[in-house]
Amino acid sequence: MLVVDNLVKSYGKFKAVDGLSLDIGEGHIYGFVGANGAGKTTTMKIIAGLLKPTSGKVMVDGTDISENPKAVKRKIGYMPDFFGVYDDLKVTEYMDFYSGVYGIPKPERKKIADQLLELVNLSDKKDSYVDSLSRGMKQRLCLARSLIHNPKLLVLDEPASGLDPRARVEMKEILKELRNMGKTILISSHILPELAELCTSIGIIERGKMVISGTVDEIMRRISHGKTLRVKILGDMEPAVRFLKEQPIISRISAASEFIDADFDGDSDVLADILKNLIKNDIRVVSFTELEKNLESVFMHLTIGGVQNAG
Amino acid sequence: MLANPVIEKELKTKMRGWKSPALISAYLCFLGFIVLLFYLSSRESARYSADYFNPRVALELYNSIAMLQFFLLLFITPAMTAAAISGERERQTLDLVLCTNLSSSSIVTGKIVVSIAHVLLLVTASLPILATVFLYGGIRITDLLLLFGFYLLMALFMGSLGIFCSTLFKKSAVSMIVTYITIFCLISGTPILLAIWHVFIMHNQNAPTLYDAMSFMFSNPVFGFSSLFEGMSRGNMILEIFSMRTYGMPQTTGNFMIKPWMANMAFNLVASVIFILLAAWKINPVKRGLFIRKTEAQKANQLKNQAV
Numbered sequence: 165m166l167v168v169d170n171l172v173k174s175y176g177k178f179k180a181v182d183g184l185s186l187d188i189g190e191g192h193i194y195g196f197v198g199a200n201g202a203g204k205t206t207t208m209k210i211i212a213g214l215l216k217p218t219s220g221k222v223m224v225d226g227t228d229i230s231e232n233p234k235a236v237k238r239k240i241g242y243m244p245d246f247f248g249v250y251d252d253l254k255v256t257e258y259m260d261f262y263s264g265v266y267g268i269p270k271p272e273r274k275k276i277a278d279q280l281l282e283l284v285n286l287s288d289k290k291d292s293y294v295d296s297l298s299r300g301m302k303q304r305l306c307l308a309r310s311l312i313h314n315p316k317l318l319v320l321d322e323p324a325s326g327l328d329p330r331a332r333v334e335m336k337e338i339l340k341e342l343r344n345m346g347k348t349i350l351i352s353s354h355i356l357p358e359l360a361e362l363c364t365s366i367g368i369i370e371r372g373k374m375v376i377s378g379t380v381d382e383i384m385r386r387i388s389h390g391k392t393l394r395v396k397i398l399g400d401m402e403p404a405v406r407f408l409k410e411q412p413i414i415s416r417i418s419a420a421s422e423f424i425d426a427d428f429d430g431d432s433d434v435l436a437d438i439l440k441n442l443i444k445n446d447i448r449v450v451s452f453t454e455l456e457k458n459l460e461s462v463f464m465h466l467t468i469g470g471v472q473n474a475g
Numbered sequence: 476m477l478a479n480p481v482i483e484k485e486l487k488t489k490m491r492g493w494k495s496p497a498l499i500s501a502y503l504c505f506l507g508f509i510v511l512l513f514y515l516s517s518r519e520s521a522r523y524s525a526d527y528f529n530p531r532v533a534l535e536l537y538n539s540i541a542m543l544q545f546f547l548l549l550f551i552t553p554a555m556t557a558a559a560i561s562g563e564r565e566r567q568t569l570d571l572v573l574c575t576n577l578s579s580s581s582i583v584t585g586k587i588v589v590s591i592a593h594v595l596l597l598v599t600a601s602l603p604i605l606a607t608v609f610l611y612g613g614i615r616i617t618d619l620l621l622l623f624g625f626y627l628l629m630a631l632f633m634g635s636l637g638i639f640c641s642t643l644f645k646k647s648a649v650s651m652i653v654t655y656i657t658i659f660c661l662i663s664g665t666p667i668l669l670a671i672w673h674v675f676i677m678h679n680q681n682a683p684t685l686y687d688a689m690s691f692m693f694s695n696p697v698f699g700f701s702s703l704f705e706g707m708s709r710g711n712m713i714l715e716i717f718s719m720r721t722y723g724m725p726q727t728t729g730n731f732m733i734k735p736w737m738a739n740m741a742f743n744l745v746a747s748v749i750f751i752l753l754a755a756w757k758i759n760p761v762k763r764g765l766f767i768r769k770t771e772a773q774k775a776n777q778l779k780n781q782a783v
């Protein structure tokens with residue numbers, strides 16, 4: 165559905181996007197993750213036809229945006245990270261305006277607006293002035309606006325930014341609904357866990373370059389060279405620390421007041437043997453767990469100096 | 476015209492509420508008050524003269540109201556358009572429209588049409604007041620129509636200049652200031668240029684004639700406007716200053732018998748089209764340059780299409 169090939173956007177000597185490529189299949193949800201200023205918004209603006217790339221290609225559903233921007237804009241629904249609303253316009257009038265902009269005939273506009281407002285849970289606000297809506301409602305209205313011409317691809321730039329936890333959950337539910345409707349979605353965030361449960365694939369961008377791209381599991385597998393074991397001991401921890409240090413598969417140990425964390429490289433069999441030997445040595449084990457690799461820590465690991473490694 | 480959604484939306488929001496009716500009412504009350512004062516003073520002066528019914532009063536009134544509306548258009552129209560695009564940018568609503576299928580020229584024309592319509596509504600609403608001069612005679616209906624046509628083209632020019640500036644500058648305040656400076660230069664700069672030419676160049680044998688040198692005066696809206704009142708502007712100081720007579724000129728421009736208001740209207744029309752095109756080009760986010768050069772990929776695509 166969306167193919168971005170070797171995209172570059174330069175402002176003088178500064179490269180906001182530097183040779184970025186990605187490929188999103190139909191019906192997929194692609195999470196675009198990166199710190200602030202990594203180049204997510206620039207990339208999304210180029211895809212939405214709001215910026216001209218310095219070089220590279222963007223194809224949406226087989227159409228090159230530089231060749232036929234009008235046809236591509238018909239296929240894209242774009243929601244920017246920051247947007248304003250018109251004063252003195254009611255919710256239904258706001259939807260009617262954008263329906264007109266996309267050339268939707270007048271008789272169909274009301275029906276489409278009603279359906280979309282219901283989708284984003286704003287049916288009860290249709291006669292309210294847009295300016296009087298809360299931030300979360302405005303975000304949802306903007307999402308409804310981006311769907312007005314029934315686009316195949318949705319480009320959503322940080323749709324949950326600035327929302328309170330409840331509004332974030334509501335937004336997530338709407339996005340799940342859109343996923344079920346078969347929309348292809350490119351969604352950005354600077355918070356990786358926020359996207360993990362929603363997306364089929366994720367790409368991490370840093371200083372304009374794609375550091376890593378793939379499914380969540382794939383990414384986890386590719387970067388999880390070392391695993392961490394957390395052991396809780398009852399009583400004196402010293403014998404346990406000494407025992408763990410003697411194990412060849414353990415590379416590093418840190419002991420806190422309650423836990424011992426040990427980095428290791430091995431499978432479940434090895435872990436089972438270690439537990440068996442700990443108990444054999446009369447060490448009173450309360451808990452023995454392999455720590456789940458946190459997505460946040462994965463993101464931090466990849467974005468600190470990750471560009472140089474990837475390049 | 477209403478098929479343009481920008482026009483529909485802007486008209487709806489601009490005319491909603493009490494502000495627009497209040498503005499129109501206040502303006503008409505103000506004009507009505509002036510007209511009333513005129514007629515009352517003429518009645519007062521008629522007591523001491525033999526002519527109770529003096530058509531000269533109607534002529535003076537017509538000139539004064541026409542001039543008042545002229546300056547209203549001159550100052551209000553740019554204010555309404557000079558923030559049209561920059562204001563959308565400041566409100567962060569421009570991207571939402573630009574990422575749609577609406578062409579940049581539709582956005583620009585929509586904004587101009589609404590701004591002009593708003594100003595012309597004031598002028599149109601005042602026509603019945605202006606028409607009271609017909610009670611006295613001396614003014615033809617064609618004079619009134621011509622005046623309205625002149626207003627229309629001038630509002631178009633001022634509006635398109637304002638909107639072009641609003642695409643050039645990100646901040647509405649800067650756009651507004653630049654628009655007004657440009658208008659000021661157009662009004663006061665052209666006579667200064669003519670004076671400079673008169674003092675330093677005219678005595679040179681190879682210098683262009685006064686007719687040719689005056690051609691840049693046709694961009695001056697006040698000059699064009701004054702020429703509409705040739706023959707009936709005596710006594711009106713501002714109209715006299717910009718009259719052709721003041722420059723020792725016959726009331727046509729050289730060999731073609733084109734009157735300055737004609738030249739000014741033509742200038743306004745051409746300049747407006749240029750400003751609108753430039754503004755539309757300027758807000759197009761993926762503009763290719765004024766002179767479009769096709770990329771290799773586009774050329775290949777075109778060849779492929781031709782082959783098919």
